[in-house]
Amino acid sequence: MRFAPDAVVIQGAIIEGDVTIGSGTVVHQFATIRAAKGCSIVIGKFNIVEEFVVIENNGPEGSTLEIGNDNTFQARCHISARQIGNNNIFGSFSVIAEGTTVTDMCHICPYGQYRIQFEPMAPRTVIYNGRMDRRTTSEAPLPNQTLCAALSSQLKSFNKLLKPVDPPAAT
């Protein structure tokens, strides 16, 4: 488990396994970032992981779930994808199933689901109304840097930070 010195992980978040969190990322309480045995999760810079989000990697041993920069995971989404790009917004209660690949600048509206396995999601898609797909050429989601800075200063003043636990030595 490695957290960048800028990263803000609030106590109450559940982090298990080999997880690397990049600088500027904010992880709220009750978020679950779970890597199974042998798997790892790498989270990039300036992401926002809200409450009750589940990011898990149950995949085959040796696989890495790479999450890019500037993503927003809104409350209660459930993500078990293989790879996630930059600048995405995952709405509340959304479900990204196992084996999927999400690219850049997508927006998944609340209660959206994405289960298509062998083809990566096209960039700039919007999934709304449950399961329907659509591609837009609209504005890209704005970078998260200022929002992350504001959130981290607010959260730090009222909460304790979680310290990374070294993985148990292999016997």
Next chain:
Amino acid sequence: MAALLQTNRVKYECSCGLPFPLDELYFCRQCVKLKCVECTQQFVDNIICQGCFETATAGENRERVGRCPSCYMCPICSTVLMSRSINNKFRLQCTYCRFNTLDAGIEDQVDNDKWKFPSSPNAEFFQNIRSKMLEYAEFDKFEHERNPDKRRRSTLFLSDKYGLNSLYNQRKKSGYADRPEPMKVEYTKMDNVEELSLDEIMAPVENPLDIHNFSEQLQSLSSTKDRWLPEALPVLPRRTVRCGESENSLVKAEYNPLSITFRMRYLAFTYVPDIRMYRPPVITILTQSYVLIYVSNYSNGHVTARVTAVDVDDDSFVSSALNKEVVVPLPPPNTIQDIEDQLQLEGNIPSQVDISKPFYENIIFKRRHQAALTIPVHAKKIVDRNFLKLRMEVEYDNLAPAIPDKSMSRTSIDRNYSSSFLSRSSSMADTTIPPTPTPSDTTLNTSGSADKPKISLSHPITIVIDIGRTIDDNLYDCDMDGKVPSLPTRIPAEDVFA
């Protein structure tokens, strides 16, 4: 909230025979029957825009073709578009499906009030037709005035003393116009018309990517061929509702079009107990399962509901083992007392349930105006939708909910919540209204002792509940993709809102 709680699964049979959920039914007090949209007359009262709350008269509305001049509608999901300012410019955006005016190929505007969208190429044609028809209408009106009913004899005698009578007649005729000319239609007559050849029509398409179907258009919204432009938001009417048989008003709002209060509002839920299903059960053919139902009383008086299950021969109706009638006595709701109970007893409210009787012949939960019943149920066949048919007879111990006093200006719900919050000490006195028989209850059945006449609805109400699909005992329940779901690691949305 109704869509989330799926209140449309429980349908009451209206007096005209059609099934409706309880929130879409009205109650006529003279006929003592449930009334629905189909057996009532609806009159448009006012016209209001749901985006900007602007009201209009019927004449203004006719000129605007039933649309708001300043609000716009998303072409994909038909919700109201909100304007958002980005870098000192404005853009219209849909909050539901994230549609933008950028997707429609329109740049950000500096001025929020002046949105102009390119109109369709046929708009001018229809505008011409419309103005022509208006000309015809004016001419017809003038013609009709010019040739009035010749049987009428006017007693007014205008003497031609000053020689003005002829001038007066001329002035009357001066607005005379010729009949408007018909519109020019450009058709040319061709001498040689070629025979229709199938080769042209059946020729293979050069570029298949040019032809876009519906979902493909959604994928490439800003291409110039398939532009999905925002439409002007259609305007909503506000209606008064009258019973079809007796012409009584059932719902009538205040004069002010923006007010949310009503002058009269006789909705079914204040007269008939509300049945709501709690979470669809797992129904199988072999094992018996229980349907859990909440019966609630939202009227002003004490109501006794008698619920029985009805057997139907159809395979999609479920067979129930409930042979007897379950009698559910329900007092009126009282939120002040509920809150005081919680504070004083700290949540240890004694159960009002009789445990001695068997599970399904009895009420398994009761708290003041709400009770829960279980109905044992077997499916007959593996079907997508199973139905349960219930019959409910309603008896009122107080006459207040059946025919309230005309001096009561507010409905029963207002009396419970608004007035009682203001005057806590007198709340107990307000809710128990002494029974006063009124002379207009000859249409109700009266039964019971001579001291306290019990009023009941003349016909029992039939209720049909959509329970859900039968689950095959042999197979596990599969996900839509065909995979057997693993143990859920997150709380499903239905459990959160339960």
